[in-house]
Amino acid sequence: MHRLLPSLFRHLAARRRLRRWPKPRRFDRNLVVIGAGAAGLVTAYIAAAVRAKVTLVERGAMGGDCLNSGCVPSKALIRTARLLAQIRNAPHYGIARATAEFDFAAAMARVRAVIREVAPHDSVERYAGLGVEVLQGEARIVSPWAVEVRTAQGTQTLTTRAIVIAAGARPFVPPIPGLAEAGYLTSDNLWDLRELPRRLLVLGGGPIGCELAQCFARFGSRVTLVEMAPRLLMREDADVSDRVAGRFRQEGVDLRLEHKALRCLAEDGEKALVAECRGEEVRLAFDQVLVAVGRVANTQGYGLEELGIPTTPARTVAVDECLQTLYPNIYACGDVAGPFQFTHTAAHQAWYAAVNSLFGGVRKFRVDYSVIPWATFTDPEVARVGLNEQEARERAVPFEVCRYDLRDLDRAIVDGEAHGFVKVLTAPGRDKILGATIVGEHAADLLAEFVLAMKHGIGLNRLLGTIHVYPTLAEANKQVAGAWKRSHAPQGVLRWLARYHAWRRG
Numbered sequence: 064m065h066r067l068l069p070s071l072f073r074h075l076a077a078r079r080r081l082r083r084w085p086k087p088r089r090f091d092r093n094l095v096v097i098g099a100g101a102a103g104l105v106t107a108y109i110a111a112a113v114r115a116k117v118t119l120v121e122r123g124a125m126g127g128d129c130l131n132s133g134c135v136p137s138k139a140l141i142r143t144a145r146l147l148a149q150i151r152n153a154p155h156y157g158i159a160r161a162t163a164e165f166d167f168a169a170a171m172a173r174v175r176a177v178i179r180e181v182a183p184h185d186s187v188e189r190y191a192g193l194g195v196e197v198l199q200g201e202a203r204i205v206s207p208w209a210v211e212v213r214t215a216q217g218t219q220t221l222t223t224r225a226i227v228i229a230a231g232a233r234p235f236v237p238p239i240p241g242l243a244e245a246g247y248l249t250s251d252n253l254w255d256l257r258e259l260p261r262r263l264l265v266l267g268g269g270p271i272g273c274e275l276a277q278c279f280a281r282f283g284s285r286v287t288l289v290e291m292a293p294r295l296l297m298r299e300d301a302d303v304s305d306r307v308a309g310r311f312r313q314e315g316v317d318l319r320l321e322h323k324a325l326r327c328l329a330e331d332g333e334k335a336l337v338a339e340c341r342g343e344e345v346r347l348a349f350d351q352v353l354v355a356v357g358r359v360a361n362t363q364g365y366g367l368e369e370l371g372i373p374t375t376p377a378r379t380v381a382v383d384e385c386l387q388t389l390y391p392n393i394y395a396c397g398d399v400a401g402p403f404q405f406t407h408t409a410a411h412q413a414w415y416a417a418v419n420s421l422f423g424g425v426r427k428f429r430v431d432y433s434v435i436p437w438a439t440f441t442d443p444e445v446a447r448v449g450l451n452e453q454e455a456r457e458r459a460v461p462f463e464v465c466r467y468d469l470r471d472l473d474r475a476i477v478d479g480e481a482h483g484f485v486k487v488l489t490a491p492g493r494d495k496i497l498g499a500t501i502v503g504e505h506a507a508d509l510l511a512e513f514v515l516a517m518k519h520g521i522g523l524n525r526l527l528g529t530i531h532v533y534p535t536l537a538e539a540n541k542q543v544a545g546a547w548k549r550s551h552a553p554q555g556v557l558r559w560l561a562r563y564h565a566w567r568r569g
């Protein structure tokens with residue numbers, strides 16, 4: 064009962080807050096969704112599928128960050144970079160001479176072509192066909208019951224039963240003196256480049272910094288990666304970061320870990336970043352700098368301040384476990400709400416935002432964050448679901464670790480890609496999977512089996528009992544289950560069996 068009380072009080076307070084605003088007698092819409100990125104598109108899709116009258120408002124390009132400046136362009140660029148790396152590695156496969164004449168402008172043109180090819184999936188036409196009204200303009204919440212939309216044709220105010228905020232995030236640009244004067248790239252404007260930077264400084268060793276630093280190094284830029292933490296991809300375990308850092312160094316990336324950016328300067332016709340490393344100042348020259356030090360939610364300028372909807376210390380819109388804001392009919396999902404910043408988590412939350420905003424009066428659902436996977440598409444690829452070692456320790460969750468090294472896997476050897484590992488955390492003495500990390504070729508695809516297993520409570524014993532095609536990379540998942548089984552073999556029974564067989568031999 065005591066657990067229900069706070070949520071009951073919250074509910075009553077939210078209702079009281081709503082009553083302060085004049086309620087229309089009739090509503091134009093059941094739902095207005097702000098933002099047509101992954102979160103907003105999926106919210107609108109679900110609302111239309113259950114026959115609600117829904118309007119989706121987008122001020123920029125349909126598809127948001129993922130399609131236009133995030134996942135799609137970055138993965139298209141990675142494809143080109145990977146091909147170049149493979150061509151360089153051709154002698155390893157018995158091809159004595161394979162040369163490539165790389166054309167950066169053409170690679171960027173391909174990126175734009177890929178965006179155009181994917182764009183119909185997120186287009187106004189597709190969503191109109193699904194029953195969503197799409198307005199291309201700037202939305203502003205003027206009351207919990209009304210959204211004002213400014214389009215090229217004029218301004219209109221829509222009354223609505225519910226609102227879902229899916230306004231996304233943007234690159235965070237730190238206040239580094241001289242940075243604005245030096246001019247900088249972010250994941251928003253990088254795609255406008257037509258000439259390959261000769262020396263590229265990448266600020267930030269998170270997923271964006273790592274994926275793009277490796278691409279540009281493979282294209283032939285001299286890349287310096289500056290990261291203030293002691294390792295890359297700090298959310299992953301140290302053995303994961305080490306594998307990625309090792310490859311980066313091999314490929315010529317100048318890794319500057321434990322370097323904190325202090326200021327940018329222009330001297331002798333050259334731009335440079337001054338960073339601090341263990342009390343010393345280091346000068347790093349560059350032609351272009353890419354800022355990739357995190358993304359910050361869009362929470363200003365569209366009515367949250369006026370309605371008094373608060374933000375969290377992480378600067379996202381404050382929502383409860385059902386994605387509800389301070390108002391019972393306003394929800395938020397995707398990057399604007401956090402805590403994750405992925406396309407698939409935005410889409411996952413969107414189901415809850417749509418269903419809770421439309422049917423919350425009857426029943427509300429808490430977002431299930433129990434099994435969240437993600438991947439960083441570097442080479443080697445890094446993929447994870449559930450806990451890793453550092454998180455398990457931080458949360459004081461008891462665990463055991465089993466590992467399988469991909470250098471032993473037949474298919475990885477055949478492919479000339481025998482590197483990386485699969486690491487699984489299990490509950491002590493049991494085969495219950497607490498988390499899995501894969502480093503290596505196609506890690507993100509291989510992870511799907513662990514995601515399914517965790518979601519449906521399938522343990523390593525049942526994974527071991529599942530036939531995997533030979534020779535595939537997916538066999539690594541079975542191999543790690545085998546490693547777990549061997550380390551948990553009942554020693555007493557085995558000793559007894561050895562005696563039994565000896566007795567049988569006479």
Ligand SMILES: Cc1cc2nc3c(=O)[nH]c(=O)nc-3n(C[C@H](O)[C@H](O)[C@H](O)COP(=O)(O)OP(=O)(O)OC[C@H]3O[C@@H](n4cnc5c(N)ncnc54)[C@H](O)[C@@H]3O)c2cc1C
Nearest residue numbers: 098100101102122127128129133202231397398404405406
């Ligand atoms: C370089 C890069 C690579 C990435 N790679 C991956 C990846 O491989 N896998 C992955 O899962 N994730 C990846 N991400 C993250 C992923 O792109 C985001 O998590 C995802 O796009 C978030 O979706 P969203 O709908 O919450 O926000 P967004 O896609 O940002 O959509 C929000 C939309 O709201 C609109 N909007 C905002 N305010 C208003 C307003 N007032 N009126 C009207 N419209 C408004 C914006 O114009 C925008 O289109 C990557 C991100 C970057 C930058």
Ligand SMILES: NC(=O)c1ccc[n+]([C@@H]2O[C@H](COP(=O)([O-])OP(=O)(O)OC[C@H]3O[C@@H](n4cnc5c(N)ncnc54)[C@H](O)[C@@H]3O)[C@@H](O)[C@H]2O)c1
Nearest residue numbers: 267268269270271272290291324355356357358404438439
């Ligand atoms: N493959 C994917 O799924 C994918 C790819 C790209 C981005 N994303 C999403 O986008 C989000 C943002 O990515 P990101 O890489 O920009 O941010 P991030 O927060 O993940 O990493 C930023 C890094 O910059 C470092 N940093 C911050 N300030 C610094 C400074 N002044 N000097 C040096 N280093 C500094 C931080 O220590 C951190 O390691 C990710 O969290 C992820 O959710 C996902």
